Amino acid sequence: MARSIWSGYITFGLVSVPVGLYSATEEHELDFHQFQRGTSDRIRYKRVNERTGREVAYDKIVKGHDLGNGKYVVVEPSELDDIAPGKSRSLEIDTFVDLDDIDPIHFQKTYYLGPKQGDNASSYGLLRDALVKTNRAGIAKFVMRGKEYLAAIRAQDKVLVLETMYFADEIRDPVAELDDLPAKSRSGKQLTMAADLVEAMSGEWKPSAYKDTYTERVKKLVETKRKGKEVVYSEEEPEATTPTDLVSALRASVEAARKSRTTKRTTKKPAAKKTAAKKTARKKAS
Numbered sequence: 001m002a003r004s005i006w007s008g009y010i011t012f013g014l015v016s017v018p019v020g021l022y023s024a025t026e027e028h029e030l031d032f033h034q035f036q037r038g039t040s041d042r043i044r045y046k047r048v049n050e051r052t053g054r055e056v057a058y059d060k061i062v063k064g065h066d067l068g069n070g071k072y073v074v075v076e077p078s079e080l081d082d083i084a085p086g087k088s089r090s091l092e093i094d095t096f097v098d099l100d101d102i103d104p105i106h107f108q109k110t111y112y113l114g115p116k117q118g119d120n121a122s123s124y125g126l127l128r129d130a131l132v133k134t135n136r137a138g139i140a141k142f143v144m145r146g147k148e149y150l151a152a153i154r155a156q157d158k159v160l161v162l163e164t165m166y167f168a169d170e171i172r173d174p175v176a177e178l179d180d181l182p183a184k185s186r187s188g189k190q191l192t193m194a195a196d197l198v199e200a201m202s203g204e205w206k207p208s209a210y211k212d213t214y215t216e217r218v219k220k221l222v223e224t225k226r227k228g229k230e231v232v233y234s235e236e237e238p239e240a241t242t243p244t245d246l247v248s249a250l251r252a253s254v255e256a257a258r259k260s261r262t263t264k265r266t267t268k269k270p271a272a273k274k275t276a277a278k279k280t281a282r283k284k285a286s
Helices: 077-083 118-134 188-200 213-226 243-285
Strands: 006-012 015-023 063-068 071-075 090-098 107-115 136-144 147-156 159-165
Touching: 006 136, 015 118, 071 077, 090 147, 107 118, 118 136, 118 147, 118 159, 188 243
Parallel strands: 006 090
Antiparallel strands: 006 015, 015 107, 063 071, 090 136, 107 159, 136 147, 147 159
């Protein structure tokens, strides 16, 4: 079993549930080292004193907050630990909210919460099942690796899931960040056609249907270069659709999407007929 990266207690009301925090996701990109071009010399990074040019051991490094004009306030790691909230390692739920009310932009990273101490597994299961029944998430704060996190605790199948979240003041205002955002669409015909295209391209969410094709291409590139060959990709970048071409592009897209959907349905029908034929044959045989 994987080792927990944090352990503590979920608390709500007078109830405490011992839990461990585990990574729920992993990335599968290829790792690359850095080399000086034209050589096999590795590039490595060191923590160097900019005045002496000497490397400094990690345990000799402290943090300093820049006050400006070359002045700093130096803070020791132990001082940061002393002021950290939640030193009791508590995930104290402040309130339960409807899951549908949380904008996904707040979600940061996903972890699994596993039960600790077998004797208390029932309290873990009780919280999980209550969250499923009410479609709620518990909102809490906790400290991990020297940082305080806002978190949403929700249920997924048999497990409790913790989503670390951005605080409200960490989310940028799109109006302040982006220039020239278009006003609400006034073209009824174009909007109707765009909605038709969305409907024509709609389907069920199937995570397994999506693969990381870029990583596969990187692997192919590495393998091909290992054999001394050259890989050439000829894909062209898309061009922006001009306003004058928008209606015709929408119309053609809707027709293509509907045709694709019809083709998929048609290819599935023979299998259904074959099944029906088998059932008929069974009835006759009986």
